[in-house]
Amino acid sequence: MRNLWVYDERRQVGTDYTDEARVREYDAGMQRLRNVPQEVDRAAQALSLSSVATVWEIGCGTGELALGLAARCGHVYATDVSPAMIGLARRNAAERSVENITFEEGGFLSGYTPPGPVHGAVSQLTLHHLPDLWKLTALRRTARHLRPNGRLFLRDIVYPSGVPDYDAYFAGLIAAVRSAAGDELAEETVAHIREEYSTFAWVLEEMLKQAGFGIVDRVTDRFTTSYTCIRQEG
Numbered sequence: 001m002r003n004l005w006v007y008d009e010r011r012q013v014g015t016d017y018t019d020e021a022r023v024r025e026y027d028a029g030m031q032r033l034r035n036v037p038q039e040v041d042r043a044a045q046a047l048s049l050s051s052v053a054t055v056w057e058i059g060c061g062t063g064e065l066a067l068g069l070a071a072r073c074g075h076v077y078a079t080d081v082s083p084a085m086i087g088l089a090r091r092n093a094a095e096r097s098v099e100n101i102t103f104e105e106g107g108f109l110s111g112y113t114p115p116g117p118v119h120g121a122v123s124q125l126t127l128h129h130l131p132d133l134w135k136l137t138a139l140r141r142t143a144r145h146l147r148p149n150g151r152l153f154l155r156d157i158v159y160p161s162g163v164p165d166y167d168a169y170f171a172g173l174i175a176a177v178r179s180a181a182g183d184e185l186a187e188e189t190v191a192h193i194r195e196e197y198s199t200f201a202w203v204l205e206e207m208l209k210q211a212g213f214g215i216v217d218r219v220t221d222r223f224t225t226s227y228t229c230i231r232q233e234g
């Protein structure tokens with residue numbers, strides 16, 4: 001029986017990714033606003049993928065990263081809590097005749113997991129859907145499904161350490177998003193800060209350590225931070 005205090009990760013926070021129309025919009029935005037080949041390159045390099053490697057993607061959305069990684073490894077297990085996202089991801093894979101991906105409903109905390117320990121785990125722009133208390137549980141569960149020395153590539157919106165005035169920081173962030181990507185994304189950033197659970201870099205980094213990961217690389221681009229981590233033995 002499920003413990004009554006466990007967070008319900010299917011409850012949508014911020015944007016509702018169970019809404020079919022919103023999911024189609026997200027898919028269109030992927031093509032317009034993101035450089036998917038570059039994201040695939042970064043993740044593949046961070047995970048040191050080989051042609052036989054297995055990868056678990058958590059929060060796969062419409063499946064673009066999984067589709068890119070599937071061309072460079074043996075098999076991708078891709079999970080998401082949104083049935084609408086999984087449905088669209090499966091359709092995208094079928095249209096492109098990609099067969100080495102298993103798309104299943106599941107999240108950081110519950111649901112489908114790969115059948116055996118994987119070489120690499122990857123998650124982009126998803127961990128912030130969980131409150132901090134549950135991020136550590138999520139990272140520990142991810143670590144348990146990795147082989148010893150398996151790698152995690154984690155990319156998300158993370159707030160930097162050592163900022164004296166976070167109101168000023170957020171105002172600057174929103175202005176930068178507005179000038180780089182327009183009003184719509186700027187308003188989404190406002191809602192993200194207000195309603196979603198992006199956390200501070202020092203909090204996330206300590207959680208990664210407590211979950212048994214060594215951080216081997218950290219890259220902050222304009223709006224996101226990417227961590228490459230190795231699961232420590234023992």
Ligand SMILES: C[S@@+](CC[C@H](N)C(=O)[O-])C[C@H]1O[C@@H](n2cnc3c(N)ncnc32)[C@H](O)[C@@H]1O
Nearest residue numbers: 009017059060061081082107108124125126129
């Ligand atoms: C902002 S989208 C990112 C999707 C994709 N990773 C990308 O980079 O475009 C967040 C995704 O995380 C999913 N999600 C939310 N909470 C989750 C959880 N606890 N576990 C797994 N996926 C989750 C949502 O359904 C949504 O597809």
